[in-house]
Amino acid sequence: MQPADLDLIILTLNEELNLEYCLRSVQGLPKNIFVVDSGSTDKTVEIAERYGAVVVTHEFITQAEQFNWALDNLPLKSQWILRLDADEVLLPELRDEIAATLPGIRSDVTGLYLKRRMMFLGRWIRHGGYYPTWILRLFRKGKARSEQAELNEHIVLLEGTSERLKNDFVDHDHEGLASWTNKHEGYASRHARFLNGLKNGHDDTFIQPQIFGPQAHRKRWLVQNVYGPAPLFGRAFLYFAYRYFFRLGFLDGVPGLIFHYLHGCWYMFYTDAKVYEQRTKQNI
Known part of the structure; x- marks a missing residue:
């Protein structure tokens, strides 16, 4: 396979258990691989360099700021x-599709949405409203940015x-349940700040809520108009019931x-606990 007219950017921090799978899955596709690392203390940098990546170290603030810094620098x-992400891999079918699509794509097309497949404990999560998830991950240089959101940017x-x-790319974290729960404990504080911001009319994200818009816009509308106004704590149980029973997660x-x-x-209940804590401290 001839490399496509494509550069790959991966943001990392201590991703030695995931990164090699990611880099192996893209072999032969990008002309250049850039790994922006925020201070890994494991073998992340060694693995990246072994696969020919250019490694640049930059202090991490948020995913959005780190990625926009990468685009600019x-x-x-x-x-x-x-x-x-370091825990994501391209299926061979998607790698080949990208290589075949880019040379002949229309000049007005500046972005390509990819379909994410979530793996969890070795199982493809196909239900519960979780598949397919369409995400803009491939775009022309200078034609896209990351919105400045703390979470789910x-x-x-x-x-x-x-x-x-x-075709699909796969989100498959090899670090196990302890790592998953630790990460989501961190996400909860940021998620709570976002929900409290919505309550006060503050939303500086680029994705505008649209009930009949693209998938990301529909989800933002549902968060703002359905989930956000619902009662604290009770909404977590309702959301689980919706996913597990109505959307066939079982x-x-x-x-x-x-x-x-x-x-x-x-996670949603823990986020609501953080929402409550923040409101109590700030008398929201």
């Missing part, structure tokens, strides 16, 4: 940019149109039960 030379196009590719087996409960109930 890395020596990106290709026409297209692909952004992956989206890459948004500055101009042009977008299309969808058919069809994902035991891993699905664990995932939908942890992500759809435990």
Whole structure:
């Protein structure tokens, strides 16, 4: 395979258990691989360099700021940019589809949405409203930025149109449940600040809520108009019931039960506890 006119950006911090899978999955596709590391103390940098990546160290603030810094400061030379997390891999079908699509794509198309497949405890989570999830990850240089959100930040196009590719990339974290819960404990404080901001009419994200818009815009509308106004704590149980029963999450087996409960109930309940704590401190 001839490399595509494509540069890959990966943000890392202590990703030795995941990074090699990611880099192996893209072999032969990008012209250049850039790893922006925020101070790893494991073998992340060694693994990245072994696969020919250019490693740049930069202090981490948020995912959005780190990625926008990368766009502004890395020596990106290709026409297209692909952004992956270290725990994500391209399926061979998607890698081949990207290589075949980019050379002949229309000039007005500046972004390509990719379809994410979530793996959890070895199981593909196909239900509960979790698949397919369409995410803008591939775009022309200079035509997109990350919105300045603390959590669940989206890459948004500055101009042009977008299309969808058919095949999947896979989110498969190899670090286990302890790492998953630790990460989500950290996410909860940021998520709570976002929800409290919505309550006060503060939303500086680029993704505008639209009930009939693209997937990310619909989700933002539901958060702002349905989930956000719902009662604290009770909404976590309602959301889990919606995912697990109405959206058929029970069809994902035991891993699905664990995932939908942890992500759809435990995490959302813990986030509400953080919401309550922040409101109490600030008398919101």
